[in-house]
Amino acid sequence: MQLITCPWCGPREETEFRYGGQADLAYPADPSALDDEQWARFVFFRDNPEGAFAERWCHDAGCRRWLRAVRDTRTYVFAETRPYGRTA
Template sequence: MMLIPCPWCGPRNETEFHYGGQAEVSYPAEPHATSDADWAEFLFFRANPKGVFAERWNHQAGCRRWFDIRRDTRTNEILHDDRAVTR
């Protein structure tokens, strides 16, 4: 079991959350001028590192809000720092 710290509800069981993928992925600056290959890269290709990784999570069974966390993919440790982003 992994406890995920929701910024609004506090630590909750991972079963209450929905994984939203890699965080900090920038939307193309000029979407109308972006090629199909670049759109495919943006939509479907993400990093899969071994180590610290920024992720998006949605507290689906709670406040239903989205937030970013940094998690070590080797140990599932959630890193607590001032860079947490909420949206």
């Protein structure tokens, strides 16, 4: 089975994790200034690249911490995982 390396727990099976969608989405600085289309774009529209994709995963069955992963959407290979919110 696919293994995902949790920054805290090490390599674990994918079934221990929960997917959290695209990473690094910035909440609008002034939400009330957005019109409906802009708000819909923030809420519903996500990138769908062919290749490296930064996404959130949560290690539900382990340390229950969120992590940021870069996954190749063609091969499903994880290039990196790190604690969420950290740059290094």
